[in-house]
Amino acid sequence: MTDVTAVYPEIIVTAVAMIVLVVDATLDRRRAPTALPIITIAGLVVALASVFNDVPAGQYFRGFVTVDAFATFFRAVFIILAIFAAAVSPAYLARRMVPPGEYYAIICFSTVGAMTIALSADLITLFIGLETMTIPIYVLAGIQRSDRFANEAALKYFLLGAFSSALLLYGFAWLYGVARATDFVTIASVLTSQGIANGPTIVALALITVGLGFKAAIVPFHQWTPDAYDGAPTPATAFMSVGPKAAAFAAILRVMLGALGPLSVDWSAMLAVLAALTMTGGNIVALAQTNTKRMLAYSSIAHTGYILAAVAAAKAGPSAGAAVLFYVFAYGLMNLGAFACLLYMDLEGTRGATLDELNGFARRQPLGALAFAVFLVSLTGIxxxxxxxxxFVxxxxxxDAGMAWLAVxxxxxxxxxxxxxxxxxxxxxMYEPEGTVPRLIPGRGLSVSLGLASLAVVxxxxxxxxIxxxxREAALPLVR
Amino acid sequence: MTHLLSLLVVIPIAGLIPLFIFRRDAGAAKQVAITTTAVELAVSIWMLAQFKVGEPGFQLVERLDWLPSLGISYLVGVDGISVLLVPMTTLLTFISVLYSSGGAIKTRITEYMTAFLLLEVGMVGVFIALDLFLFYIFFELMLVPMYLIIGIWGGPRRIYATLKFVLFTLAGSLLMLVGIVAVYIASADASGSRTLSLPDLLELRGRFSADFQFWVFLAFALAFAIKLPMVPFHTWLPDAHVEAPTAGSIVLAGVLLKAGGYGFLRFGLPLFPFGVQAWLPLLILLSVVAILYGAIVSAVQKDLKKLVAYSSVAHMGFVTLGIFVLNLQGGVGAVLQMLNHGFVTGALFLLVGIQYEKTHRRMIADLGGIANTWPLFTTFFGVFVLASLGLPGLNGFVGEFLVLIGSFKFTGVPLGGLFWGPAAAIGVILAAIYLLWMFQRVMYGPVREAYRALPDMSRLEIACALPLLLLTVLLGVLPQPFIAYIEPSLDRVIRLATDPSFTVVAFK
Known part of the structure; x- marks a missing residue:
């Protein structure tokens, strides 16, 4: 029984997804677009409350699942992001004829996957969580079926995602070969007793790094990101850019710090170099973009680099773990917000606004523009x-880890x-709304949620x- | 324990609330902004009155645990240096807002006033923050409103100018952020607790090795040198000034540049004595180059506003020279020069703006004969030009003279004070040449028919310029009371900078 209580939040989110599907099938077609987001958000709020339900920290399900402060933090973050994503979507879905039932259910299912990653105490749980999270996202990317770009995005994302999952799984297999166990604690103790990393361990480490690198969109494993983000419907992009990213970092922390912690000497320099490459690569390509959606896609790669830098600095102790978690939370809030601001613009297909189409947006939608400006200033780091x-964190x-070059x-x-x-x-x-500016959508739900989010950012x-x-408390189970 | 300084931070923020309520009413927005900045000015003068002259330490200190988990506190206070810069800031902001409400700004008044109030929070905050984290926040808070002020209400090339301004400043300040974090980490004691509060850091600066100081001082110096600006980081300044609206230029020259000089005095010098020594030759050289280069480039400007902008580069050269000669006269002169430059160059930008509003010309060649049509304007302009070139009896003289004394007394660096002093003195002569030549071309000569019918300064314009005129004369005739404020605190800064083993227990 205690095993089940430990995963109440996951059960609730799954139930929400089911209810959404059932209600969608039974409800009047005209009422669904308003009823479904309300059901989703209400259900997710209940799930959020249950996250803080007092479950004793420890291992459950024979060591496959662990409940600790780290899991609680990430579960809460995933649910908050899902609520935010559900709140900004309705107007867009209605206009584009995206089936709302499937949309909200997918978001919930993906969130369950992400939460499972946070809970994992074992390679197998982690992998199941990762797949449960990504597979719904493949569908989400292509949910606008009649759009060519959406199809391209979904296919690209699926192929590269499957490829990276295979690599990751292969890496897990090597790791199992080394440690003869799949749970993190045993792996870590075997690696510690082994001392210096040998050949098979290095192979496992390399494969796992590449696999997780794909999921988190670390340069040079990021190629799928811009196309997938660009082709997916904008509210889906907003969710994809934060939920799965946060989950990927939860996985990186669980695996790299939990299981592969004894190898930190081997991976920290490598991750530092990857971090520098990721932030620089993402930013330089973002500079050249004229479409804001693509620009934000590349910029989200750059932010991956900043987070990865903190992972690379793990030897600095609790402050490194705290930095990763804090940045993931901050990034989720501001990046989801920034993408969601594009939803004001009524554009064909899945396109985001070009720079020209944003001319004079502040005059046409003052509060929306203010929220967008706040998110952008926050993303800049001012x-x-x-x-x-x-x-700063x-x-x-x-x-602290002695990597002054990376700080610069x-x-x-x-x-x-x-x-x-x-x-x-x-x-x-600073520009007047001239030429071809797109029609704006009056979305009250959108404005309210963006207003709240931008207020929270400040x-x-x-x-x-x-926070x-x-x-910091949440990172303590992993970083000491 | 008073809350005067926090009040100074809160008043402009409180002003935003009525501004938001009356956001559709331009007239009300103007009144709200004028009232808010006037109250702020009054409180800052009250603060000046509360300050006990003659004590080197920080006064009116307030401390609040802000980020206990990071050991960062909200810590504000003023000493003899900042206590004068704060009222200067509030006065210039008040004048800017007053002038802008007279019709110089025609579009989006509410947004404009919002930007100005936010800017005031940042500017006042920079001068009172005693925690590096807090200082950085205020330092950056000045950036976004100014970016909007130049970018929305500026001239034709405003977008280029404002992006250049922001990117230059940000490049410096982000490196300073790395420096701040490095200081934060180096401040760890045996128990691992860290701090960014200046008084604590002054006590434990002995932990900063010479090598550490070399790099961290560089990171700080870059940020301040860009803000100030020192040559060769000055290229954003002419563009920003030329494109900024008049009020934007006033606070940009009057206050924002001072944040750089103040940063050196408050953090750069006291915290990193070894770092200062290491970079001193270069900094002195760049200061003198700025004085001479700024003057020469000013002389050849065709655009009146650009001329005043480049003259700022030269004047800021005196500020940095005064700071880096590391003696009392130089330092006091530098602080006075900051105040003087705030009043005089602020006034010059104001007058150039007034003139432009009437004639819609800024090219010196298009102007001339103004003295005959606008006697009042010419008088104001003449006094400020004379103050700017350092005429005895006006404030510019006092600051530059003290800086020159300081630089003559300067020892150390290859060549020493007997080289750098005279070199800087040439700058004073050059200033006289370009300013008087400009005055002659703009004010004298045949009267232009097109300008004959234009009115002289209006009452509002006089009200804006008059306080600055009075201060210019007052500081010139009676500098001693001001020096009495500055001297004790500055003496401590110089001692901290020249003697790495000197420690102060600021207050506990």
Whole structure:
């Protein structure tokens, strides 16, 4: 019985997905678009409350599942992001004839997968969680069936995703060969007793890094990201860019710190180099984009690099883990918000607005533009926003771990990023709405949720203590 | 324990609320902004009155645990240096808002005033923050409103100018952020607790090795040198000034540039004595280059506003020279020069703006004969030009003279004070040449028919310029009371900078 209580949140989210599907099938076609998001959000709020239900920390299901502060943090983050994603979507779905029942159910199923990753104490649980999270996302990317780009996006994402899953699984197999166990604790103790990494361990490490690198979109394993993000319907992109990304980092932390922690000498330098490549590559390509959706896609790669830098600095201790968790939370809020701001624009297909189409947006939709500007300023890392605090807490462990060069790379990258983020603000505020500007959609749900999120970005930027405290406690089970 | 300084941070923020309520009413927005900045000015003068002259330490200190998990606190306070810069800031902001409400800004008034109030929070905050984290937040908070002010209400090339301004500043300040985090980590004691509060850091700066200081001072110096700006990081300044609306130029020159000089005095010098020594030759050289180069480039400008902008580069050269000669006269001169430059160059930008509003010309060649049509304007302009070139009896003289004394007394660096002093003095002569030549071309000569019918300064314009005029004369005739504020605190800064083993227990 206690085993089941440990996974109540996952059960509730699954149930929400089922209910959505059933209600969608029975409800009047006209009522579904308004009823379904309400059911989804209400259900997810219940799930969020159940996350904080007092379950004793420890292992459940014969060591396949672990409940600790880390799991609680990530479960909560995933559910909050899912709620946010569900809240901004309805107007877009209605306009594009995207079947709402499937859409909300997919988001819930994917969230269950992500939550399973956070819970995992074993390679097998982790892999199941990873697949449960990604497979719905493949569908989500192609949910706008009649659109060519959506199909391309889904197919590309599926093929590369499947490929990376295979690599990851192969890596897990090697690891099993080395440790003769699949649970993280045993693997870690075997690796510790083994001392210096031998050939098979290195193979396992390399394969796992590449596999997880694909999932998190680390350069040079990022190629699927821009196309998948670009081709997916915009609200789906908003969710894809944060939920699965956060889940990928939960997986990286569980595997790299939990199971492969004894090898940190081997992987930290490698991850540091990958982090530098990722942030620089993402930013440089983002500079060249004229379509904001693609630009945000590349910029999300750059942010992966910042988070990865904190992972690479794991030897700095609890502050490194706290930095990863804090950044993931901040990134989720601001990046989902930034993508969702594109939903105001009524554009054909899955396209995002080009820079020209944003001209004078501040005059046409003042509060929407303000929210967008807040998210962009936060993504740039300018105070008083949560994005700035995130940069601060990431630079700290990086310097602590003695990687001053990486800290400087982060700072210089933030300047590069400022250029293209602020270019959007320039278009919104400093140009007149001339030429071909798209029609705007009056979306009250969208405005309310974006208003709340942008307020949170500023308030938590000024008072980040509670979140940071929480992130640090949550990271303690993994980083000591 | 008073809350005066926090009040200074809160008032402009509180002003945003009525501004939001009356956002559709331009007239009300103007009144709200004028009232808010006036109250802010009054409180800052009250703060000046509360300050006990003659004590080197921080006063009116407030401390609140802000991020206990990171050991970061909300810590504000003023000493003799910042206590003068704060009222300067609030005065210039008030004048800017007052002038802007007179019709210089025609579109999106509410947004404009919002930007100005936010800017004021940042500017005041920079001068009172005593925690590096807090300082950084205020330092960056100045950035976005100014970016919008130049970018939305600026001239034709405003977007290029504003992006250049932001990217330059951000490049410097983000490297400073890395430096700040490095200081944070180096501040760890045996129990591992870390701090960014300046008083604590001053006590434990002995832990910063010379090598560490070399790099971290560089990171700080880059940020401040870009903000100030020092040559060769000055290229954003002419563009930003030329494109900014008049009020934007006033606070940009009057206040934002001071954040750089102030940063050196508050954090750069006291925290990193070894770092200062290591970079001193280069910094002195760049200061003197700025003085001479700024003057020469000003002389050849065709655009009146650009001329004033380049003259700022030269004046800021005096500020940095005064700071880096590391003696009392130089330092006091530098702080006075910051104040003077705030009042005088702020006023010059104001007058150039007033002139432009009337004639819609800024090219010196298109102007001339103004003295006959606008006697009042010419008088104001003449006094500020004379103050800017350092005429005895006006404020510019006091600051530059002290800096020159300081630089003559300077020892160390190859060549020493007897080289750098005279070299800087040439800058004073050059300033006289380009400013008087400009004055002659703009004010004298045949009266242009097109300008004959244009009115002289209006009452509002006089109200804006007059306080600056009075301060210019006051600081010139009676500098001693101001020096009395500055001297004790500055003396401590110089001692901290020149003697790495000197420690202060600021307050506990």
């Amino acid at each position: 105070p008083p926003t949560i994005g700035f605090v995130a940069k 990431v630079i700290q462990p990086v310097l 790379v982060i700072a210089l990258n933030a300047v590069l990023a400022a250029f293209y983020y602020l270019r959007v603000v320039v278009r919104m505020y 308030v938590l930027g000024i008072l980040p203590n509670s 940071y405290e929480w992130a």
